[in-house]
Amino acid sequence: MQRVITALNIRFGEMNIEILLDKDDNVHFLELGPRAGGNMIPIQLSDAFGIDLVKANVQAAIGVKPDFVDKPVKALPGCYMHYVLHSYETGTFGNVEIDESIRKFVYREVIYKKPGDKIEVFDGAGKALGIIFLHFDKSIEMEDFCKNHNTLIKVNLQ
The missing domain is CATH 3.30.470.20 (ATP-grasp fold, B domain)
Known part of the structure; x- marks a missing residue:
């Protein structure tokens, strides 16, 4: 994953990634898209990490560095x-x-x-x-x- 992100020079924004692992644990990419996943996942990730991912995506889309980028981000308990x-x-x-x-x-x-x-x-x-x-x-x-x-x-x- 990191090689793909580095090669594409992706710096900010959400990404929907879907992969399959075969019986030998080889990774096969199904989708790599510049979007948040469905089912309100960004909202729940915001809850779990105490950051506003929706706001961060808007900031990134207009060329503004999201507020939390230079700060440590850590999952909340539970x-x-x-x-x-x-x-x-x-x-x-x-x-x-x-x-x-x-x-x-x-x-x-x-x-x-x-x-x-x-x-x-x-x-x-x-x-x-x-x-x-x-x-x-x-x-x-x-x-x-x-x-x-x-x-x-x-x-x-x-």
């Missing part, structure tokens, strides 16, 4: 993740139900649909219903959520 809300069924959106046992870990909810909206089976990002942002104090808490997410967050149809 584990950040997001969960893309989706449905395994076509139907009419009712609501999102979040189990009380994980409510304390949810720090932001962005729901794209309103009750009564038609929804389709999730088969790509365009059919996401929203995003739940989570912050766990310990990795074991996050791992437990990942193992049980289907029972902890439910999309209810009408």
Whole structure:
């Protein structure tokens, strides 16, 4: 990665990188694009590092050095993740139900649909219903959520 960034003389800005590793751990680039990834990843990275990446991208785009560039940037404590809300069924959106046992870990909810909206089976990002942002104090808490997410967050149809 560093060789590519150095060769292209990339100094500022976000980059979306998608790679595949084959069975011999050889890297195959699928995409290297001057954009932030989808699913509100820049917002969550801003949360996890305590910097405003959206502002930094605007600054970089207009030729202004982003505020944090010459300062140390370090991840804040805990584990950040997001969960893309989706449905395994076509139907009419009712609501999102979040189990009380994980409510304390949810720090932001962005729901794209309103009750009564038609929804389709999730088969790509365009059919996401929203995003739940989570912050766990310990990795074991996050791992437990990942193992049980289907029972902890439910999309209810009408």
